[in-house]
Amino acid sequence: MKKVYINSIASISPQKTYDNCNFLDEITEYNDTVIFAQDPDYKQYIPPAAARRMAKGIKMGVVASKIAMDEAGIETVDAIITGTGMGCMIDSEKFVSAIIDNNEQYLTPTSFIQSTHNTVAGQIALGMECKAYNFTYVHSAISFESALLDAKMQLENNEAEHILVGGVEELGAHTTKVHRLINHIKPEPVSISEVLHSKTEGAVFSEGTNFFVVSNEKTKSCYAELVAVETFNTLQKEKVSEAIETFLKENNLKLDDIDLVVFGNNGDVDFDGYYNKLSEGIFSKTQQVFYKHLVGENNTVSAFGVWLASKILKTQTVPEIVKINKINSSEIKTVLCYNQYRGQNHSLVLLRKC
Amino acid sequence: MSKGVAITGMGIISAIGNNVAENYDALINQRKGITRVDNIETIQRDEIMVGEVKFTNDELIAQLNLPPENNYSRTAMLGVIAAKEAIANSGITNIKKYKTGIISGTSVGGMDMTEKYYYEYLTDKETQKYIESHHAGDSTQKIAEQLGVEESLVTTISTACSSAANAIMLGARLIKSGKLDRVVVGGADCLSKFTINGFKTLMILSDTFNTPFDENRKGLNLGEAAAFLVLESDAVVKAENKKVLAYVKGYGNANDAFHQTASSDNGDGATLAMEKALRVADLKASEIDYINAHGTATGNNDLSEGRAILRIFGEEMPEFSSTKAYTGHTLAAAGAIEAVYSVLALQNNIIFPNLNFKTPMKEFSMIPQTELKKKELNTVLSNSLGFGGNCSTVIFSKEA
Amino acid sequence: MSELKEELKGKIIEQLNLEDVSVADIADDDALFGDGLGLDSIDALELIVMLDKDYGIRLSDPKEGRKIFESVQVMADYIEEHRTK
Numbered sequence: 020m021k022k023v024y025i026n027s028i029a030s031i032s033p034q035k036t037y038d039n040c041n042f043l044d045e046i047t048e049y050n051d052t053v054i055f056a057q058d059p060d061y062k063q064y065i066p067p068a069a070a071r072r073m074a075k076g077i078k079m080g081v082v083a084s085k086i087a088m089d090e091a092g093i094e095t096v097d098a099i100i101t102g103t104g105m106g107c108m109i110d111s112e113k114f115v116s117a118i119i120d121n122n123e124q125y126l127t128p129t130s131f132i133q134s135t136h137n138t139v140a141g142q143i144a145l146g147m148e149c150k151a152y153n154f155t156y157v158h159s160a161i162s163f164e165s166a167l168l169d170a171k172m173q174l175e176n177n178e179a180e181h182i183l184v185g186g187v188e189e190l191g192a193h194t195t196k197v198h199r200l201i202n203h204i205k206p207e208p209v210s211i212s213e214v215l216h217s218k219t220e221g222a223v224f225s226e227g228t229n230f231f232v233v234s235n236e237k238t239k240s241c242y243a244e245l246v247a248v249e250t251f252n253t254l255q256k257e258k259v260s261e262a263i264e265t266f267l268k269e270n271n272l273k274l275d276d277i278d279l280v281v282f283g284n285n286g287d288v289d290f291d292g293y294y295n296k297l298s299e300g301i302f303s304k305t306q307q308v309f310y311k312h313l314v315g316e317n318n319t320v321s322a323f324g325v326w327l328a329s330k331i332l333k334t335q336t337v338p339e340i341v342k343i344n345k346i347n348s349s350e351i352k353t354v355l356c357y358n359q360y361r362g363q364n365h366s367l368v369l370l371r372k373c
Numbered sequence: 374m375s376k377g378v379a380i381t382g383m384g385i386i387s388a389i390g391n392n393v394a395e396n397y398d399a400l401i402n403q404r405k406g407i408t409r410v411d412n413i414e415t416i417q418r419d420e421i422m423v424g425e426v427k428f429t430n431d432e433l434i435a436q437l438n439l440p441p442e443n444n445y446s447r448t449a450m451l452g453v454i455a456a457k458e459a460i461a462n463s464g465i466t467n468i469k470k471y472k473t474g475i476i477s478g479t480s481v482g483g484m485d486m487t488e489k490y491y492y493e494y495l496t497d498k499e500t501q502k503y504i505e506s507h508h509a510g511d512s513t514q515k516i517a518e519q520l521g522v523e524e525s526l527v528t529t530i531s532t533a534c535s536s537a538a539n540a541i542m543l544g545a546r547l548i549k550s551g552k553l554d555r556v557v558v559g560g561a562d563c564l565s566k567f568t569i570n571g572f573k574t575l576m577i578l579s580d581t582f583n584t585p586f587d588e589n590r591k592g593l594n595l596g597e598a599a600a601f602l603v604l605e606s607d608a609v610v611k612a613e614n615k616k617v618l619a620y621v622k623g624y625g626n627a628n629d630a631f632h633q634t635a636s637s638d639n640g641d642g643a644t645l646a647m648e649k650a651l652r653v654a655d656l657k658a659s660e661i662d663y664i665n666a667h668g669t670a671t672g673n674n675d676l677s678e679g680r681a682i683l684r685i686f687g688e689e690m691p692e693f694s695s696t697k698a699y700t701g702h703t704l705a706a707a708g709a710i711e712a713v714y715s716v717l718a719l720q721n722n723i724i725f726p727n728l729n730f731k732t733p734m735k736e737f738s739m740i741p742q743t744e745l746k747k748k749e750l751n752t753v754l755s756n757s758l759g760f761g762g763n764c765s766t767v768i769f770s771k772e773a
Numbered sequence: 774m775s776e777l778k779e780e781l782k783g784k785i786i787e788q789l790n791l792e793d794v795s796v797a798d799i800a801d802d803d804a805l806f807g808d809g810l811g812l813d814s815i816d817a818l819e820l821i822v823m824l825d826k827d828y829g830i831r832l833s834d835p836k837e838g839r840k841i842f843e844s845v846q847v848m849a850d851y852i853e854e855h856r857t858k
Contacts, residue, residue: 068811071790099628105508106531115488118570123416125826127788128818131571132634132760136480136509136531141761144628150645153628153763154539157482157531158510165528169543172550197494197504252475252517252527262524318508363514574818576835635814 029086076189097179102162104318108191160360185230186319225315283358377620382463382603388424424596424701452561478536478560534759538708559601559709585668585695596701625649629762640681642764668695694727829857
């Protein structure tokens with residue numbers, strides 16, 4: 020079985036992350052309940068004729084994929100695999116509301132076509148003229164990890180050499196409005212420094228995208244080795260520690276071997292307990308970081324966790340703003356990312372310095 | 374890597390039957406399930422025909438014994454019915470005995486409830502329970518819950534009309550790689566105003582019975598359905614002394630990279646998908662005994678797919694047919710529906726006819742199988758082609 | 774007639790989201806599809822809906838559209854002849 024490497028990364032998020040030369044050097048402060056991604060100059064990457072039908076999510080996905088391809092220094096890939104929990108919300112909303120508002124009359128095709136979940140992966144393929152394997156996973160908070168797992172299997176078995184993997188999520192106004200009604204969104208604005216201690220229900224909703232070129236050969240730009248990915252549809256709070264220990268054991272590792280954990284805390288008082296239990300339990304002596312205070316919560320934001328871990332492994336620096344505790348590892352060789360959303364769809368991603 | 378993955382159970386609900394036996398009966402008696410739409414209020418009613426499961430949502434709720442406060446979309450309910458039949462058919466009584474996952478394909482997801490309560494959500498608390506069932510993964514989570522699959526790999530694929538074929542593909546690879554011992558794979562999609570009006574705007578809905586591969590085809594009939602297969606590793610088959618219905622022998626996915634919705638004139642993507650599947654199966658084109666074509670009866674699909682089939686099979690064309698005239702195009706579920714039909718074809722050595730065909734297409738001389746035909750079948754190739762240029766082929770076989 | 778043509782140009786730009794094109798950029802005889810404005814089959818479907826909604830002209834076959842949408846001039850001529858509103 021071949022080893023798998025993350026050879027390039029790209030992120031568009033509510034922070035200014037689209038420039039790979041920076042690593043959270045400048046932090047954009049927010050005090051809100053919903054935060055939007057910061058736009059790169061899309062025109063620099065997408066010709067106007069192609070961009071005219073693209074909603075924000077599609078533009079973000081296409082641009083992030085190009086940034087990742089550029090950094091990896093390759094022209095094409097053997098597979099394009101994306102994850103999106105909610106899909107193309109802006110066009111979906113546009114088409115549903117048009118159906119209702121116009122009583123099914125005078126509807127036009129563009130928003131319907133663009134609403135399809137695999138639009139981003141399809142557009143990337145179209146732009147690259149890439150006829151290879153093209154999948155889109157749409158399973159809530161593990162959409163990205165499903166894509167990553169698929170890629171990893173193909174690379175390990177040498178069915179592919181380079182795969183573009185990414186997660187993308189865009190905010191739709193109506194969807195945001197209705198999620199507010201069921202308390203999935205925080206009732207009051209919170210600032211970055213308050214998120215973890217907000218003691219309120221719900222999360223700060225957001226959007227963004229993260230793309231990676233993963234390969235079974237290490238290149239100069241390599242960030243990390245992707246050691247293992249596992250997902251769980253359900254997992255009781257009491258069983259997360261056990262699941263992690265089993266997972267590590269399967270990868271011939273002990274708890275002590277983990278130099279840093281990346282948690283998916285979003286400040287939701289009902290569900291942060293999953294992380295707190297680990298933070299105070301099996302990982303109480305481990306360096307811990309988090310990121311959702313900076314980039315909010317969405318179905319594929321855990322890919323930002325992988326982005327963060329990759330950056331940390333490559334640069335061997337941990338920005339102050341992401342630190343949860345005061346423990347500092349002298350060398351960061353092995354990183355574990357753990358995420359869940361509303362108590363369901365848990366994921367573990369294990370990365371190693373390359 | 375070329376060894377087949379065992380199929381040990383299957384379940385289905387479609388416009389032509391509520392289980393595998395009913396579907397088979399309709400197939401061999403050439404009974405199609407295409408009618409006017411009854412369960413959805415739409416102004417398009419008199420302009421389109423659909424392949425509809427005739428149970429109302431209330432009837433499905435009763436059948437599944439769901440509590441009144443449930444928030445199941447129709448997609449989820451259809452999916453649960455088919456998945457439960459597959460598990461029973463496979464003789465599984467203890468799902469936790471082996472490491473079991475679920476991979477489902479859907480494109481509509483919970484859109485049926487979203488379009489019904491879109492504005493009501495803002496004012497009517499009663500309806501708000503469905504907000505959380507909108508996303509595509511919700512139906513799969515519910516299937517997992519109903520089957521008792523916990524702490525496992527449960528995921529959803531949405532690649533438009535090839536979704537379920539891709540779910541089968543991922544499932545087979547998970548078994549081969551040893552990640553799972555057993556995996557329930559398939560897809561579910563219900564009819565919705567969203568898809569009815571969406572395809573209407575593309576002007577590819579027929580106002581009458583769809584006629585795959587016919588020169589005068591007028592477009593597709595949308596359908597709703599769910600189907601699931603149980604895939605098991607050789608170790609499980611051996612340990613449990615399982616009866617194997619057929620094997621997933623090969624699979625391939627490729628992208629046409631031509632146009633957002635239309636297929637390329639020469640069917641590049643479909644050609645690549647079939648080539649890959651044959652390679653994985655380690656079979657020559659001449660070793661395929663029957664092709665269950667995607668054959669949606671749109672002008673574009675049948676021409677593009679037909680050319681791709683010609684490119685692969687040339688002079689050695691086996692019998693081919695599309696079963697869309699029976700069921701309509703069930704979108705994300707189509708690959709699973711046709712997987713069940715492919716396995717039935719293998720089990721019974723029978724080729725299902727391509728109904729409603731009259732006039733050969735002028736672009737080529739391909740003529741689908743129009744009568745029910747008995748033939749010794751060892752291999753069946755099934756195509757599923759979708760939006761975004763997504764092209765998939767799965768090959769099923771009698772022997773591993 | 775020239776008013777209708779200006780109106781059509783504006784609608785094409787708006788409906789098809791041609792951000793970098795202005796009314797002055799489209800000549801009456803410019804090809805709308807292919808090498809001209811570069812419109813495609815999805816745009817044709819959008820324009821078919823526009824014909825129905827704004828001028829009361831219903832096309833049942835998208836292929837008919839391609840001839841009508843050859844240029845703004847051809848479109849305007851067709852609309853003048855067939856419009857019901």
